[in-house]
Amino acid sequence: MTPSVAFGTAIGTDTDERTETAQQASTDVLTAPDIPWNLVIWNDPVNLMSYVSFVFQSYFGYSEAKANKLMMEVHKKGRSIVAHGSKEQVEQHAVAMHGFGLWATVEKAASGNDAPGKDGSTRG
Known part of the structure; x- marks a missing residue:
């Protein structure tokens, strides 16, 4: 059971990191300067x-x-x-x-x- 808890924690952390990365990429697009x-x-x-x-x-x-x-x-x-x-x-x-x-x-x-x-x- 301990391995599945550790495995579940790793997945949760990975999801959080992906969400932060997606939010950062989304913000980068919104704040990029207008193309001339x-x-x-x-x-x-x-x-x-x-x-x-x-x-x-x-x-x-x-x-x-x-x-x-x-x-x-x-x-x-x-x-x-x-x-x-x-x-x-x-x-x-x-x-x-x-x-x-x-x-x-x-x-x-x-x-x-x-x-x-x-x-x-x-x-x-």
Whole structure:
């Protein structure tokens, strides 16, 4: 009988350890930082380059030089990452860009340094 008591105690301890590990893993997921997301603007045959630059200036508050640089990237490379942030924030920007008639998509950022701007911030 003593061996089964010792065996029962070992199982109880193992279950407690597994529960603590599961709770810790669950907490880790909840406290993990938000993955950065990018707003990508794509080239299209419809919008004028001056209009795209205007949208970047008026919506994001970018300087004329910065807006023109991003617009030229869209024009020459076919796409440009114009903002980054939380998924919800970037999705709101994408909806706003669609309202301006621009083709915009949201993608996970490869790293935190993909975004434009001196400090990496975007409007929001």
